[in-house]
Amino acid sequence: MKLFSRQTGDTGTPIIILHGIFGSSDNWLTISKTIAEHNHRVFLVDQRNHGRSPRSEVFDYDAMAADLQEFITDYQLEKPIVVGHSMGGKTVMQFAMDYPGQFSHLVIVDIAPKFYPIHHAELIRGLKAIDLASIKSRNEADEILSQYEPLLSVRQFLLKNLFRTEQGQFDWRLNLPVIEQELYGIGGELRNVRTVTEPTLFIRGSESRYIKDSDQAEIKRIFPNSTLETIDGAGHWVQAEKPAEFVEILMRFLKEN
Numbered sequence: 176m177k178l179f180s181r182q183t184g185d186t187g188t189p190i191i192i193l194h195g196i197f198g199s200s201d202n203w204l205t206i207s208k209t210i211a212e213h214n215h216r217v218f219l220v221d222q223r224n225h226g227r228s229p230r231s232e233v234f235d236y237d238a239m240a241a242d243l244q245e246f247i248t249d250y251q252l253e254k255p256i257v258v259g260h261s262m263g264g265k266t267v268m269q270f271a272m273d274y275p276g277q278f279s280h281l282v283i284v285d286i287a288p289k290f291y292p293i294h295h296a297e298l299i300r301g302l303k304a305i306d307l308a309s310i311k312s313r314n315e316a317d318e319i320l321s322q323y324e325p326l327l328s329v330r331q332f333l334l335k336n337l338f339r340t341e342q343g344q345f346d347w348r349l350n351l352p353v354i355e356q357e358l359y360g361i362g363g364e365l366r367n368v369r370t371v372t373e374p375t376l377f378i379r380g381s382e383s384r385y386i387k388d389s390d391q392a393e394i395k396r397i398f399p400n401s402t403l404e405t406i407d408g409a410g411h412w413v414q415a416e417k418p419a420e421f422v423e424i425l426m427r428f429l430k431e432n
């Protein structure tokens with residue numbers, strides 16, 4: 176699948192960044208400019224069924240890993256650094272399993288190589304409750320969504336996917352039916368697990384529960400050349416909540432490895 180992408184920076188070592196579920200390349204635009212200043216070409220990719228990338232009934236990590244490999248081939252990127260947040264982190268890990276030797280470094284943001292129970296069902300219900308044909312404004316959409324999600328920051332993140340078509344009607348940059356159908360699989364375990372020896376960085380937020388201390392043994396088993404960094408005061412969206420700290424840790428890792 177030919178994925179939509181944005182590029183920041185024209186020279187330097189290539190870095191590919193994959194967003195999480197309900198996200199898009201837009202989420203990383205600001206921080207990509209800071210990363211590019213450190214002599215990197217940054218490629219922000221919309222994963223399938225998200226953003227401006229094509230939609231498909233197939234929505235699993237094998238397919239998304241294959242999409243990433245196709246992107247690397249199409250852009251003729253030689254052993255790029257690959258970064259993924261949440262669902263994007265799972266894609267990156269599956270890519271490492273399926274395509275050994277195709278990358279130089281991995282950066283996994285706030286996700287572990289394990290099964291996660293379904294925990295986005297209420298958000299899906301909230302998004303589906305918004306009648307796109309009848310709402311007149313984003314404020315209306317936010318009022319409806321607030322009945323399902325109390326945090327304004329989360330609602331604002333989700334509603335970035337709302338846009339007006341050329342006909343002036345609202346629509347989603349998400350394939351909601353397929354995402355809902357495949358939620359269980361998005362929390363699934365990695366397939367074809369092998370040992371990955373390339374330098375790997377796991378970054379977590381101190382206030383997030385996605386990577387627990389008890390996960391470290393399994394992380395080290397699969398990624399023996401890995402380090403785990405914790406950013407104080409950050410939740411699951413580490414890079415958005417603490418961008419300066421995130422970039423500092425990322426650059427230090429790349430410099431030392």
